[in-house]
Amino acid sequence: MNTQDILDKYVDNIIQIMTPYGTGTGFIIDDLIITNSHVVSGLKEVVISSKLIKRTIAQVIYDDADYDLAFIHIDFKASSNPLKLSLSPVKDGDTTIAIGHPYGLNYTATEGIVSKASRLQDDLEYIQIDAAINPGNSGGPLLNVEGEVTGVNTFIVQNANNLGFALPYFYVDETIQNFKNIKEINIIKCPSCKNFIKEKEIKNDYCFECGTKLLVAKQRRKGYKPSGATKLLEEILSDLDVNVTLSRRSQASWRVQSGSARVEINYYENGIIIGDSKLCQIPKDKINEIYDYLLSQNKKLSYLQFSINENTIYLSYLIVDSSLTLQEGKIAFKRLLDLSDEYDDILINKYNAIKLKRDEEDE
Incomplete structure (x- = not known):
């Protein structure tokens, strides 16, 4: 199969994973989502989405810093074309396809060759490839021309041109079998003695077999804890019945769907907090009417303001972190969420503004 055929056939198995x-x-093998340990960042919960799975919270049930593997579980409808692990190793010069979400560009497939079938790094074998691998690709599948998973795209050499490395399929197969033999979830593999440790039996974050400090156990126990203005922003959103975990795009960025409108909230290093709703585009005809309407609304609005950037209409709220309070923030963001959808409908239906096209993963 060519690269496009492989992507079309197996795309339902490709998962996007988001953490703060x-x-x-990630990618689906049997009933597990396979990814890198460094992708899940030591968390017990991550946000995932795919062609068949709406953006949702899923559980990290296995974390392995040694192989840089993690398993995620959620109930999902199986693809009609499931991915399978390869039964044979790659060879130098083999054609290979990497699929992932580099820089948020969803479902990107890149083709290359196996530069070196076995490259030793810290006592582990890796497949060296020249297919383009970028941030966001980590944890994605490396496929052969039959569409079989030959490895997990794991790391790149910084400032090098298409120099990537994938963990071979046999490490994945070994780990899946060992994990399933335990018949329990929430397992951590000790990077020192290599034993599979049940999280519920860990005390004081130490491996009870060899005494090694399990850093991932500490991170899983603590979880992600926002602080300062970030914590206040998330309290405000929670009070407005926004699922903060699902809306969080990073430690300082959130996205909330409000009807047909989408609100982006960003907290910048200079202390500025901006809530932006990118509504629609100005029409070609009767532009003066829509300008007059926006100006008239700006005179009536409090907290919020309309603006136009190029030909796109925005409804925004801006504040400095030191001025943000729970009470005032709830008022302002509630208005932004409520009015964004309302104004989007008015501008489109009454003033013939042009509805924005959304990327499929933004809906």
Whole structure:
């Protein structure tokens, strides 16, 4: 199969993974979502989405810093074309396809060759490839021309041109079998003695077999805890019945769907907090009417203001972090969420503004 055929056939198995620390890729094998340990960032919960899975919270049930593997579980409808692990190793020069979400560009497939079938790194074998791998690709599948998973895209050499490395399929197969033999979830693999440790039996974050400090156990126990203005922003959103975990895009960025409108909230390093709703685009005809309407509404609005950037209409709320309070923030953001959808409908239906096209993963 060519690259496009492989992507079309197996795309339902490709998962986007989001945490407060970044994004990555995963893929389905049997009833598990496979990804890198560094993608899940030591968390017990991550946000995932795919062609068949609406953006939702899923559980990290296995974390392995040694192989840089993690398993995620959620009940999902199986793809009609499930991915399978390869039964044979790659060879130098083999054609290979990497699928992932680099820089948030969903379902990107890149083709290359196996530069070196076995490259030793810290006592582990890796497949060296020249297919383009970028941030966001980590945890995604490396496929052969039959569409079989030959490895997990794991890391790149910074400032090098298409120099990527994938963990071979046999490490994944070994880990899946060992994990399933335990018949329990929430397992951590000790990077020192290599034993599979049941999280519920860990005390004081130490491996009870060899005494090694399990850093991932500590991170899983603590979870993600926002602080300062970030914590206040999330309290405000929670009080407005927004699922903060699902809306969080990073430690300082949130996205909330409000009807047909979408509200982006960003907290910048200079202390500025901006809530932006990118509504619609100005029409070609009767532009003066829509300008007059926006100006008249700006005179009536409090907390919020309309603006136009190029030909796109925005409804925004701006405040400095030191001025943000729970009470005032709830008023302002509630208005932004409520009025964004309302104004989007008015501008489109009454003033013939042009509805924005959304990326499929933004709906």
